[in-house]
Amino acid sequence: NEKPTALIMIFGATGDLAKRKLFPSLYRLYKKGRLSERFAVVGIARRPLSNEEFQASVKASVESAIKDNGELEDFISHFYYHSHDVTDSGSYLALKSVAEKLDAHYSLEGNRIFYLAMAPEFFGTIAEHLKADGLTDVDGFKRLVIEKPFGHDLESAKQLNKQIRKAFSENEIYRIDHYLGKDMVQNIEVIRFANAIFEPLWNNRYISNIQVTSSEVLGVEERGRYYEKSGALRDMVQNHMLQMVALLAMEPPIRLTTDEIRSEKVKVLRAMRPLEGDQVKEYFVRGQYGKGQLNGQEVPAYNEEPMVDEQSNTETFVAGKLMIDNFRWAGVPIYIRTGKRMAAKSTKIVIQFKDIPMNLYYQTEQTLNPNLLVIHIQPEEGITLYLNAQKSGQNMEATPVKLNFANKGIDDMNTPEAYERLLYDCMRGDATNFTHWDEVALSWSFVDKISDVWENTKEAGFPNYESGSMGPKEADQMLEKDGFFWWPVT
Numbered sequence: 368n369e370k371p372t373a374l375i376m377i378f379g380a381t382g383d384l385a386k387r388k389l390f391p392s393l394y395r396l397y398k399k400g401r402l403s404e405r406f407a408v409v410g411i412a413r414r415p416l417s418n419e420e421f422q423a424s425v426k427a428s429v430e431s432a433i434k435d436n437g438e439l440e441d442f443i444s445h446f447y448y449h450s451h452d453v454t455d456s457g458s459y460l461a462l463k464s465v466a467e468k469l470d471a472h473y474s475l476e477g478n479r480i481f482y483l484a485m486a487p488e489f490f491g492t493i494a495e496h497l498k499a500d501g502l503t504d505v506d507g508f509k510r511l512v513i514e515k516p517f518g519h520d521l522e523s524a525k526q527l528n529k530q531i532r533k534a535f536s537e538n539e540i541y542r543i544d545h546y547l548g549k550d551m552v553q554n555i556e557v558i559r560f561a562n563a564i565f566e567p568l569w570n571n572r573y574i575s576n577i578q579v580t581s582s583e584v585l586g587v588e589e590r591g592r593y594y595e596k597s598g599a600l601r602d603m604v605q606n607h608m609l610q611m612v613a614l615l616a617m618e619p620p621i622r623l624t625t626d627e628i629r630s631e632k633v634k635v636l637r638a639m640r641p642l643e644g645d646q647v648k649e650y651f652v653r654g655q656y657g658k659g660q661l662n663g664q665e666v667p668a669y670n671e672e673p674m675v676d677e678q679s680n681t682e683t684f685v686a687g688k689l690m691i692d693n694f695r696w697a698g699v700p701i702y703i704r705t706g707k708r709m710a711a712k713s714t715k716i717v718i719q720f721k722d723i724p725m726n727l728y729y730q731t732e733q734t735l736n737p738n739l740l741v742i743h744i745q746p747e748e749g750i751t752l753y754l755n756a757q758k759s760g761q762n763m764e765a766t767p768v769k770l771n772f773a774n775k776g777i778d779d780m781n782t783p784e785a786y787e788r789l790l791y792d793c794m795r796g797d798a799t800n801f802t803h804w805d806e807v808a809l810s811w812s813f814v815d816k817i818s819d820v821w822e823n824t825k826e827a828g829f830p831n832y833e834s835g836s837m838g839p840k841e842a843d844q845m846l847e848k849d850g851f852f853w854w855p856v857t
């Protein structure tokens with residue numbers, strides 16, 4: 368059990384992410400004994416606050432997230448506040464002297480983590496100042512943790528990367544994709560590479576298609592301003608969905624090291640068939656939610672939400688068919704789908720195996736079911752394997768059986784747990800579950816082709832799916848054309 372030592376500087380410490388995720392996660396690490404007493408946090412934001420006021424807000428955010436909260440006073444005593452202007456050198460110099468004092472007081476060995484939990488337009492400016500004003504000039508390690516969105520397209524991502532690379536080298540940059548912190552996303556590799564029964568079948572000879580669904584019940588909420596410019600493609604597909612696909616499709620790494628794993632993921636993204644012009648329509652479907660009933664309540668359409676244009680052309684749903692043109696996957700469609708205001712909150716991966724060569728058995732109502740391996744990412748966590756077995760007493764009839772493995776599956780805990788894991792990894796210097804620049808660049812270049820087409824053609828049929836449904840019918844038709852259907856995930 369390593370107990371890393373560091374000064375954690377959180378830019379955007381009065382924001383939502385810090386309150387909802389970072390403070391509770393740090394607290395949990397503290398309670399589990401994963402942080403030594405030698406750590407301190409400086410909360411950084413524009414508004415003036417005293418250390419005491421800041422500590423009170425940290426306390427409140429932990430209390431609202433976690434019931435069992437002993438040692439909270441000790442924990443918050445490690446928190447300090449600095450009121451900051453991100454464009455002013457004077458402000459950075461003052462911060463530097465706070466950092467030096469804390470470094471000496473807690474014996475932090477000059478280790479610093481800069482966590483950017485704020486509006487992305489300032490990421491580059493902050494990184495440049497950190498270097499110019501001497502905050503990155505340390506004896507220990509310096510690491511930059513950066514939240515998505517990492518750019519808006521390939522061009523802006525390159526710009527941003529150039530700016531942050533002036534102050535940090537690639538291996539000091541920890542780009543967060545919180546899906547990579549989820550237990551069952553990390554488990555994809557273990558399921559594949561630690562079981563003799565799956566890996567030999569994990570290819571185009573035995574798998575007919577793969578379906579990755581991440582559906583949400585929530586709408587856009589208060590994030591209309593951001594979401595109007597982003598849409599589901601940039602918000603979910605460019606990062607979370609493509610990361611899951613890379614983990615599902617990558618070759619076994621020669622070793623479980625950061626570099627080896629990342630380089631296998633990069634190869635998958637390189638093998639993804641790029642789409643041009645008309646192909647976008649053939650391979651991708653977009654949707655926008657209309658009003659509807661959810662949990663017995665009438666909810667508004669996307670274009671009636673705050674900060675959203677009535678005529679909005681922004682997609683809140685995406686379904687797509689990806690082809691990985693390499694030896695292992697040639698010919699196997701990987702379908703992805705994600706959206707807001709759908710019937711259930713659920714992230715699941717279904718691996719559908721090919722039919723057996725000849726069917727000797729029958730089931731009462733239909734032909735034999737194919738074998739399926741389902742990886743439940745959230746809210747339940749676990750795996751299910753669907754097999755066929757003899758129905759008792761009837762020797763010609765087969766019946767589907769389920770082999771189920773459930774992880775602990777604590778509802779709603781998934782996201783904070785992911786942050787807890789990722790923060791700890793960053794403090795220990797393990798970047799495996801963060802995205803490398805090459806992955807970011809490749810996924811943007813894939814996604815840019817799609818957004819180019821979508822932004823330049825207004826979708827006349829919006830809104831085209833009802834809140835509380837599983838998306839527009841075109842998403843179902845996309846699979847039907849190939850002779851498949853979406854396996855139910857709810």
Ligand code: BG6
Pocket residue numbers: 583602603714781782
């Ligand atoms: C975020 C997106 O990255 O992921 C949100 O910006 C989305 O729009 C969220 O709701 C989903 O994460 P989770 O962990 O709830 O599946």
